[in-house]
Amino acid sequence: MNDQDVLAELGLRFAIIxxxxxxxxxxxLPEMHRMVVDQHGWMSSETFANLYAxxxxxxxxxxxxxTLIGWHVAGIPGALIxxxxxxxxxxxxxxxxxxxxxxxxxLPWYKSFERAVAPLTVGLVLASAGLLILSTxxxxxxxxxxxxxxxxxxxxxxxxxxxxxTAAVLGLLGLV
Amino acid sequence: MTEESAAGAASGxxxxxxxxxxxxxxxxxxxFGGVLPWVRSMLVDERRWLxxxxxxxxxxxxxxxxxxxxxxxxxxxxxxFRGALGAVTALTGLMIMPxxxxxxxxxxxxxxxxxxxxxxLFRGVASAAAGLVLATGIKMxxxxxxxxxxxxxxxxxxxAVALLKxxxxxxxxxxxxVSFAAAVVLRR
Numbered sequence: 293m294n295d296q297d298v299l300a301e302l303g304l305r306f307a308i309i310x311x312x313x314x315x316x317x318x319x320x321l322p323e324m325h326r327m328v329v330d331q332h333g334w335m336s337s338e339t340f341a342n343l344y345a346x347x348x349x350x351x352x353x354x355x356x357x358x359t360l361i362g363w364h365v366a367g368i369p370g371a372l373i374x375x376x377x378x379x380x381x382x383x384x385x386x387x388x389x390x391x392x393x394x395x396x397x398x399l400p401w402y403k404s405f406e407r408a409v410a411p412l413t414v415g416l417v418l419a420s421a422g423l424l425i426l427s428t429x430x431x432x433x434x435x436x437x438x439x440x441x442x443x444x445x446x447x448x449x450x451x452x453x454x455x456x457x458t459a460a461v462l463g464l465l466g467l468v
Numbered sequence: 469m470t471e472e473s474a475a476g477a478a479s480g481x482x483x484x485x486x487x488x489x490x491x492x493x494x495x496x497x498x499x500f501g502g503v504l505p506w507v508r509s510m511l512v513d514e515r516r517w518l519x520x521x522x523x524x525x526x527x528x529x530x531x532x533x534x535x536x537x538x539x540x541x542x543x544x545x546x547x548x549f550r551g552a553l554g555a556v557t558a559l560t561g562l563m564i565m566p567x568x569x570x571x572x573x574x575x576x577x578x579x580x581x582x583x584x585x586x587x588x589l590f591r592g593v594a595s596a597a598a599g600l601v602l603a604t605g606i607k608m609x610x611x612x613x614x615x616x617x618x619x620x621x622x623x624x625x626x627x628a629v630a631l632l633k634x635x636x637x638x639x640x641x642x643x644x645x646v647s648f649a650a651a652v653v654l655r656r
Binding site: 308309310311312313314316317318319320321322323326330341342344345346347348349350351352353354355356359360363364368371375378379381382383385386387389390391393404405406407408409410411412413414415416417418419420421422423424425427428429430434435437438439440441442443444445446452455456458459460461462463464465466467468 | 497498503528530531532533534536539540543544548552555559562563567569570571574577589590592593595596597598602604607608609617622623624625629630633635640643644651
């Protein structure tokens with residue numbers, strides 16, 4: 293593929309993926325992984341997990357992982373194209389939905405649809421967690437960090453930056 | 469226009485484009501590991517642009533629309549106070565600083581990612597980030613824990629995506645109609 297083909301492929305694929313992102317970035321993580329690692333071989337599974345961690349460590353919406361994937365594959369043009377592709381189609385939908393919302397709210401099918409979507413959304417997030425754990429675990433310490441951070445986030449309301457920074461230090465000390 | 473915005477026009481806050489841009493810009497800058505808690509406290513507690521109930525209603529719409537929850541929320545809030553231009557302004561405010569910061573981080577990562585110390589650091593952070601996603605999934609599953617129908621579809625989705633690696637579009641096309649039918653028949 294030449295550069296322009298790669299950019300076009302990135303834009304098109306991420307625009308399609310953006311419309312499947314019900315429940316946000318975590319829901320499409322497995323699909324992005326399948327596309328960039330398994331299908332195109334644009335990066336290793338480990339790089340994918342590192343880019344995800346980088347997006348988590350930066351401020352802002354988790355969907356920024358898409359920007360990093362675009363950047364890794366095709367530099368700054370790639371980053372801008374994937375960011376636009378993941379942002380624009382859902383935003384147009386959200387705008388249309390915000391106009392129609394008060395009518396839907398009272399319809400029984402809307403409630404049923406919500407109840408039908410919820411378990412799929414949750415399943416996708418847990419599947420993402422599974423894939424990330426598989427690609428990051430390198431021994432008991434890395435699994436222990438994953439478990440400890442999950443417990444920290446479940447049982448405290450403290451800033452998630454605290455466990456992320458602690459894990460960075462453990463990594464720096466060569467313990468992971 | 470919605471009923472809420474009709475009511476808002478009578479008694480609600482006056483929100484300028486600059487207000488929208490700056491407020492969402494600050495949310496974008498503060499949200500480490502997810503922006504949802506920050507956007508709620510900005511909209512409900514600080515600026516009082518939405519009541520708690522309005523926030524929950526808007527968010528549940530944004531949850532199941534495709535795209536980032538908070539991105540959609542920015543679009544809806546912007547649209548509600550300032551129409552299409554407001555939607556673009558709020559979304560740009562939310563995205564602009566994180567975009568710049570993440571690009572700087574990416575450049576640093578490219579420069580230094582081959583250093584052993586940086587690789588070691590990232591092994592730690594990546595394991596922690598996986599834990600954050602796991603916790604988010606568990607938190608989202610908790611309200612559904614007594615609902616057998618929901619648990620079945622959670623399990624089916626995990627198996628289809630993580631074990632069988634079925635493309636997401638097929639998972640949605642196959643599971644959503646069945647899930648919808650089950651939700652209608654079982655009424656819960």
